[in-house]
Amino acid sequence: MSTPCNVVVLISGSGSNLQALIDDLAAGDTPARIRAVISNRADAYGLVRAANAGIPTQVLDHKAFASREAFDAALQEAIDAYTPDLVVLAGFMRILTPAFVRHYHGRMFNIHPSLLPKYKGLDTHRRALDAGDAEHGCSVHFVTEELDGGALVVQASTAVLPGDTPESLAQRVHGLEHRIYPLAVRWFAEGRLRLEGDGAMLDGESLLPTGRLIRS
Known part of the structure; x- marks a missing residue:
């Protein structure tokens, strides 16, 4: 087994991707270890998922801070207490401040429900349907100061079917998210994946x- 890779997960809601990570790590053949789950909302169901898995949790309510910068500074302090890799x-x-993003350069992931660079931001499933796309999907990327603009690690696609609605498409894409997010975390934890320049490298080969x- 490789050297343990400490992971901190940030959530705001139901935590279905968190659950996918917890389930994958339960297999026991990855060096990744979720040290903590931190939420900006006390009612996030993901906190229950973490507690059920014996993972420490913390709530940091963004509404209790005078500015985005103040919240991010407190969040950074909370995260760094767990010495995350x-x-x-x-x-x-939450939209993260540039200073926060720079602090975790090359060691922070996000997952987005579109085949980036298409459809950054919100309402991605409806936008894909409105555009008449033949396929849709999700992307894991390194986080940079550009919203949904960091180096891509892995994407998964599904065909857009006749009669699809934003809800039906979202359901299939969620299933794909639960496959590729644990995969990306495994790659990173095993030392196979890194950010180099503007692109991600996997096993020494560019993913650009x-x-x-x-x-x-």
Whole structure:
């Protein structure tokens, strides 16, 4: 087994991607270890998921801080108490300040429900349907100061079916998210994945421009 890789997961809601990570780590054949789950919302169900798995939790209410910078400074202090090798955003609904992002350069992931660089931001499933796309999916990327703009690690796609709604498409994409997020965390924890310049490297090979693509 490789040297343990300490992971801190940030959430705001139900934590389905957190659960996928917990389930994957329970297999016991990865050096990744979730040291803590931190939420900006006390009612996030992901906190229950973490507690059920015996993972320490913490709530840091963003509304209790006078500014975004003050919240991010407190959040950074809370995260760093766990000496993380990797920070994982799993439905963390906050726009992060540049200083916070720079502090975790090369060691922070996000997952986004589109085949980036398409459809950065919100309402991605409806936008894919409105555009008449033949396929849709999700992307894991390193976090940079550009919203949903960091180096791509892995993407998964699914065909857009006749009669699809934003809800039906979202359901299939969520299933893909639960496959590729644990995969990316494993790669990083095993020392196979790193950020180099503007692109991700896996096993010494560049993943530019779209990351590893998995088609379902």
